[in-house]
Amino acid sequence: MMRMESGAAMVAFDSSLEAGVEAKYSAAGMTYSKLPSSRYRGVVPQPNGRWGAQIYQRQKRVWLGTFVDEAEAARAYDVAAQRFRGPGAATNFVPLSAEDEEGALALAFLAEHSKAEIVDMLRKHTYDDELRQSKHPGAGTFGGSRRRAQSYHETARVMLFEKAVTPSDVGRLNRLVIPKQHAEIHFQFWSGAAEASKGVLLNFEDAAGKVWRFRYSYWNSSQSYVLTKGWIRFVKEKKLKPGDVIRFWRSTGPEKQLYIERRDAESPVRLFGVNIWDGRAVR
DNA sequence: GTATGTGTTGAT
């Protein structure tokens, strides 16, 4: 009795037995009604009719995001379960198998990413995209499949460029404009993909070693290269404000790992209450 | 306002 019956049996429920699930539930004000419980492991109902996915790790809940489809939330749980607890973890649907090509690829993908990365992908609903993208050599990481190991501090890096963010970069547009000349020179490798399809997902590591993933794409409407999807989170966590300077780096090795950081607000040097140095880089 | 995700608790 290790894992739930998965696959066909569960999928069969999808469109049937869904009659009175629409229990109304006026949120904050009150007027609570009973929420429909999910038949999937790790899936919880949300007041608005959506579904949340969560998994527990070390007596703590790890939120995996909210989803419109109950089954989608269940799949998110499955992904997390297999990353957190390994293949063989109890899942809602057919678990990944190293036997078939797809399963092996997915398992490898999971192994190559940290739990935090996987959770972030699930919450941003980019997991499928990134898994698919990982199958195309030359996508997110320059040097190829294997990376890992070397962190921010142990790797030789070169600064690519920096930019003082504009109000719109840190507003609610969820996008950072990459100055064209910098994009075409430093992100040249990915610019093609950025222009062609809907862009590529790039990984950046910050000074703390935290990995950030943004979509790098080209907007024809404004003829601009931009970082979207996930950018707003960076803005919030780093508390970026207009005028702050962010720097982009790249490892010098064959792997071309990318880095992003806010230039240390080398606090203005003040003397008797007067700024005599605003912290801007010399040269 | 609405959507998201946390605090908390009782049940497995």
Place this chain on the structure above:
DNA sequence: TCAACACATACG
């Protein structure tokens, strides 16, 4: 570990 429930607050 897990989900139910209530609700704070993040978000658009």
